[in-house]
Amino acid sequence: MQAETVHPGEDRLAHAPTDHPPVARARIGILVANLGTPDNHDYWSMRRYLNEFLSDKRVIDFPAWKWQPLLQLVILSKRPFTSGANYRKIWNHDRGESPLMTITRAQVEKLRRAVAARYGTGIMVDFCMRYGNPSTEGAVRRMVAAGCEKIVFLPLYPQYAGATSATANDQFFRALMRERRQPAVRVVPEYFDHPLYIEALAQSVERAYAGVDHRPDVLVASYHGMPKRYLMEGDPYHCQCQKTSRLLRERLGWPAGSIDTTFQSVFGREEWLRPYTVEHVAELARAGKKRIAVISPAFSADCIETLEEIQGEIREAFEHAGGEEFTYIPCLNDDDAHIAALMAVLRANLAGWAD
Incomplete structure (x- = not known):
């Protein structure tokens, strides 16, 4: 029987029946994670962001019965205004986003080019935020849908901390729990002394x-x-x-x-x-x-x-x-020496998967 038309990047399994769903061509994914950013600096955007951030038990580990009333009734009634004002001072108004979003995107674009130059086009490079958007869950879903059967997860924290590295990992694993076909994963450890x-x-x-x-x-x-x-x-x-x-x-x-x-x-x-x-x-x-x-x-x-x-x-x-x-x-941002350091870290963690 003749196979149906397959979308670009998808293949039929060699011996599958014609009614078998398309299967994305196998790839490797690199998912870069940063802390997070509000979608805007208005009150409600800031409140959503701060609520997610300050409700994280890795960040504030007080018992919920003690912390949540204080957070919801006191802190989140005032702090979105002050934090929003501070974000407004530094906001990238041309692109409608925070500097962290602008810089992280630039970092990933450079990493994407460096990865393609080193390994070819078989590796997908994307990024997510622990808090806010683009969400970790959404990024994992995109990678799995694109055929990533292996994912290297890179939290952009040189030093390990429970409130940064560990909570990024937690969110990554929670996203994997939602996937029927879970990829093999590697989590990049801290690189503070690289x-x-x-x-x-x-x-x-x-x-x-x-x-x-x-x-x-x-x-x-x-x-x-x-x-x-x-x-x-x-x-x-x-x-x-x-x-x-x-x-x-x-x-x-x-x-x-x-x-x-x-x-x-x-x-x-x-x-x-x-x-x-x-x-x-x-x-x-x-x-x-x-x-x-x-x-x-x-x-x-x-x-x-x-x-x-x-x-x-x-x-x-x-x-x-x-x-x-x-x-x-300034922070290292998308400086070429920083990208070279991140690529060295990634190469070590891709060993055996992409050589």
Whole structure:
């Protein structure tokens, strides 16, 4: 019997009957995951986004009976306004999206070209957000429908943390639970000490220092914060941040004490990892360190925490305390050295699947 017409990218199984549904040609998928972004900066968009984010037990692990009334009745009645105002300051109005979305898309476009150059066209590269859109579930569905029988999942977090890497993995596995035909999967582990990642960070520092008239007195490496309790319960994030800073300092050839490791974005009354960036930069200014530079090694792309918090609140704290020159070193974003580092990580995780 003659086979029916098959849509592009789909094949009939060699010995299947004519009424067998089309089967997509087997492929490998690379799914890149970032934190997330609201769809817009208005109240309801911000409320939906913050509700999803702050309801995540990996982020806020208080009992639901205790946390949800506070979240729904107090926090989400006020915070969407303030967070929306902050997003409005940095919003990419030309494209109608947050900078994180713009940058992540640019990263994935470069990765897609690099993957095609290295492996050909048999690998599909896409991205998703843990919170908001494009959703992890939607991205997994697209990949499975396109014939991806193997998926490499890449959370864009150099250092592992339960509130970032683990929750991205959780959402990925939840999406897989909805698939009748589950692909084989590999989850890319943290890459905080990968030589090419450290090299990309070092190059970004060298470029920034070459562009200022006066060398900063101190380089502050500001990482996203987390409750200190998480460290005591076994989360490796704090230790990995410290090692990233040390390896960066060694690559730059700087003496001990020339890079300070700090933590930002403190939330609530619980003690978080210290020192807090906003307090530390003020202390540096009062101690006579009038010129500082700040880098954010935990963020793969510039976002609200870097574009608004560091360049707003943290800069203001430094200048209010007497600081004179504040240099922000952008995240690695879609810099070629960053893409090269991510490709090296992906090649290791594609071994045996695509050689």
